Amino acid sequence: MLAQEAILSEREVRDAFRLILGREPETPEVLAFHQRYESEAALRRTLLKSREFATQFAQLAAEDLTRRVVAAPETPSDEDHAKHPDERPGTVPLMLARGILPEMGPVETRAEGPQASQLWARVEESWRAMGETAAHWSVLTHDLFRPESLEENRAAFEATAEVEGVLVDAALERVGNPAPDGMRAVEIGCGVGRATRALARRFAHVTGLDISATHLAVAERELAAAGIDNVTLRRVAAVEDYAGLEDYDFAFSRLVLQHNPPPVQCAILAQIFGGLATGGLALFQVVTYARHYRYGFAEDLKTGSGAMEMHALPQPEVFRLMSECGMAPLEVQEDFAAGRDGPFRSHLFLGRKE
Known part of the structure; x- marks a missing residue:
């Protein structure tokens, strides 16, 4: 895998470190060493298998x-x-240690009737607009993936799907089901099909769901170009559209629910939990804490549509919802999908349908 002379450019190595490990190579010698990998794909595989990457998704030490x-x-x-x-x-x-944080303000998690429809419509409008102007960047908000620089960094964008793949593999292995032969998966918020690629390599069939028609159009085009034919894409124009899905074995969502108001998050999760087959698994990430955060849907509806919002769904609400929907929580791990040292705390939940 390693050549005697440099094959990769300094930029290629730095980009791989930033995207996968979230940092720069520590020394010029480390940078030079990793330039000797035979390809970007080989370098990315090594970083994804590293202990440093694995610890980013392990539970915190006491x-x-x-x-x-x-x-x-x-x-x-x-x-x-x-x-x-x-x-x-x-x-x-x-x-402020990560486990001892000031209390958040009140967070409303239920909205019904016209209010629920208005919240959904606002989310849809925001993501439709982002899909038209910067679809890939809206999925991974890194400057490399803005429209003006996307093509030269497309391979790096697609490679990040293995982050989700590694998480899925590890979760299935820990529950004693490492080989999901014949399993059907649903992805909440598939966007342009980034993580969908990794799921399609692991499951017999994947249904990719998204609120944005513009994102789905990109996903359909790019998945077809990649020869991926075991994916069905479906637009959810209203939360009730999730109800048409049932008896799937695995539900996955990461980097998606956090951009929806808490009532929308709860409505989506309730529908997804309801459609899981008995014994099915759900692996999903939400922001569970945001410093100084509070939420009321009536007040929220008075504001205009934002380009990209961040919302928190407190852990007690997640556990309450799982209990109401017949889901047994198996694991909760801190996840750095919302950053490491900012105002947000994010967790990755794994649950089984009873």
Whole structure:
């Protein structure tokens, strides 16, 4: 796999590190070493199989969840306060460990009738517009995937699908079903078919669902060009459209639900859980915490449509919904789909239909 001389460019190596590990190569020597891989695909496979990548999706070690008390100076400086804006001057600052966070405001998770329809229509309009102007970037918001630079980075975009593939493989293996022969999968929010590629390589059939007709048009064209013929794409014009699906074995969603208001997230998940076959699995990611976040749909509907929104669905609401829909939670792992050190906390849930 490794040649004696450099084959890959510095940019190709740096892009692979940024997309898969979220960082730069640590030294010029490491950069030079990885330039010797025979292809970008070989380099990406190595990074995806690395321990560093695996730990990004492992549960946090216990010490990461402990509260750490930091001695406060007698008079905190402006610089100190800037570093820790959540700490009040004159108090002992508590570094916000990932497991100890301030309470969020109230979050409404149920909307019915006209309000639910209005929320859905607003989400649809936002994603339709993004599909027309920057479909791939809206799926992975990295500058490499903006329209003006997409073609030269298309291979890298498609390669990121293996992130989802690795997560699916690991989840199935942990529940004792590593070979999903004959299993049918549903993908919530398939977008342009990025993760759909990885699912299609693992399942007998995949149904890709999306609210945006513009994204689905791109997905249909690009999946056909790749020779992928075990995928059915379907537009969900209203949440009730999910009800027509049933008896699938696996449901998957990542980087999607977080962009929907909490009532929309709950409505989608309830429908998806309802259609799972008995014993079927759901692997899905949601943002479960956002600093200073609160949500009320009446207030939300007064605002205009946003280009891309971020919303939180608290963990107790996720567990309540799973219980109501006959889902047994199997695992919850922290997931960095919404970033590592920002205001959001994201989790990957695995559940089984009882």
